[in-house]
Amino acid sequence: MKGKKTLTFLLMDAPFENARTTTALRLIDIAARRGYDINVFAYEGAVYLPFAAQKQHANAVHGHDVVQEDHPLPREWVEAVVQEAAKNGGRVDWVNCGLCVDERGATDAVAGVRRGSPADFWKMATSSDNTLVIATK
Amino acid sequence: MKTLNIIETAYRATLEEQDDPVVWIIHAMKGAGAEQGVVLRANAVNYAVKAQGVPPLAFGARRQQQGPHLAEAVGGLVGKGVAVYVVSDDLTERGLQGEELIGGLKPVRKTDLPALCSGYDRVWHW
Amino acid sequence: MADYLMIESRDPFDSSDVANFLALAEGLSKAGNAVTLFLVQNGVLPARHGARSAPLAVLAANGVEVLADSFSLSERGISANRLIPGIKAAPLDLVVDRLAAGCRALWH
Numbered sequence: 001m002k003g004k005k006t007l008t009f010l011l012m013d014a015p016f017e018n019a020r021t022t023t024a025l026r027l028i029d030i031a032a033r034r035g036y037d038i039n040v041f042a043y044e045g046a047v048y049l050p051f052a053a054q055k056q057h058a059n060a061v062h063g064h065d066v067v068q069e070d071h072p073l074p075r076e077w078v079e080a081v082v083q084e085a086a087k088n089g090g091r092v093d094w095v096n097c098g099l100c101v102d103e104r105g106a107t108d109a110v111a112g113v114r115r116g117s118p119a120d121f122w123k124m125a126t127s128s129d130n131t132l133v134i135a136t137k
Numbered sequence: 138m139k140t141l142n143i144i145e146t147a148y149r150a151t152l153e154e155q156d157d158p159v160v161w162i163i164h165a166m167k168g169a170g171a172e173q174g175v176v177l178r179a180n181a182v183n184y185a186v187k188a189q190g191v192p193p194l195a196f197g198a199r200r201q202q203q204g205p206h207l208a209e210a211v212g213g214l215v216g217k218g219v220a221v222y223v224v225s226d227d228l229t230e231r232g233l234q235g236e237e238l239i240g241g242l243k244p245v246r247k248t249d250l251p252a253l254c255s256g257y258d259r260v261w262h263w
Numbered sequence: 264m265a266d267y268l269m270i271e272s273r274d275p276f277d278s279s280d281v282a283n284f285l286a287l288a289e290g291l292s293k294a295g296n297a298v299t300l301f302l303v304q305n306g307v308l309p310a311r312h313g314a315r316s317a318p319l320a321v322l323a324a325n326g327v328e329v330l331a332d333s334f335s336l337s338e339r340g341i342s343a344n345r346l347i348p349g350i351k352a353a354p355l356d357l358v359v360d361r362l363a364a365g366c367r368a369l370w371h
Contacts, residue, residue: 119166125140133262
């Protein structure tokens with residue numbers, strides 16, 4: 001088993017807009033499977049990733065009802081990586097930038113997400129083994 | 138931990154946010170004690186242009202009170218002691234010249250960037 | 264000297280800024296740093312032999328380790344035999360390996 005590390009990720013993209021979201025979550029999932037401690041600072045639109053009100057829908061073009069379509073919800077992916085890290089002896093500290101939450105009305109996040117500020121991101125970055133900033137375009 | 142922030146993207150959501158979110162977070166981290174440098178490259182070199190600015194947006198009766206002041210925001214970083222570099226090749230490509238730009242910037246060539254990176258512990262690309 | 268992990272998610276068909284990022288990778292390598300360029304998402308498109316592949320081939324020939332995310336390649340139907348010489352497919356796990364090892368990581 002690889003040695004335990006702490007990694008920090010800064011994300012900016014809202015869900016369902018860009019491939020950066022899935023790549024970022026793939027990276028976080030890999031780190032979670034290794035039992036790393038993972039910090040995520042969700043900035044700008046990324047505060048919608050753990051938004052609790054996300055809901056699945058049917059897809060008439062695919063000919064699927066809600067159950068058949070089983071549409072991915074990023075909030076479920078966030079919950080899943082939090083659980084995966086814990087299962088493997090690590091943890092995910094997911095911080096939503098508070099001002100970004102306020103201006104977007106994204107206050108209702110899944111359990112395990114806390115509100116924070118850029119000072120939290122700086123603290124995460126200085127106390128982890130590495131930080132990857134995945135900015136939006 | 139000294140961090141170099143390379144800013145490439147420009148004018149993304151700056152009207153809605155009344156600022157550039159990357160320049161803004163660098164200000165905020167500076168306030169939290171971060172030791173940082175900034176490189177403006179590609180379209181972000183335009184943030185150094187003194188003459189930029191827009192009248193406040195208005196949608197129906199709703200009028201914006203605080204528009205973005207991007208050159209001032211960049212100048213503010215300089216005022217706080219943050220080294221702000223601007224890629225001269227990118228200025229030239231965009232037809233920009235010294236007297237159009239805010240003061241206090243440090244011009245660098247694209248080819249200087251590797252050496253600049255070596256002076257920092259971390260390099261973040263925005 | 265340092266180890267750099269440069270992650271390129273964009274492609275030259277879409278953005279001319281990719282050239283700047285590749286030039287930075289080349290400059291860092293020439294300055295004596297160990298540089299890995301990891302292509303992901305649409306960044307893998309020029310890894311298939313075509314009109315915009317030459318800059319990647321030059322980087323690989325000049326000592327930059329050029330890797331392409333196997334998932335992104337598969338997603339775009341780019342098989343191993345279509346990759347330009349010098350580029351290898353690699354799992355995204357490698358990015359986490361390098362982050363964990365403390366490589367300076369830049370995402371474009």
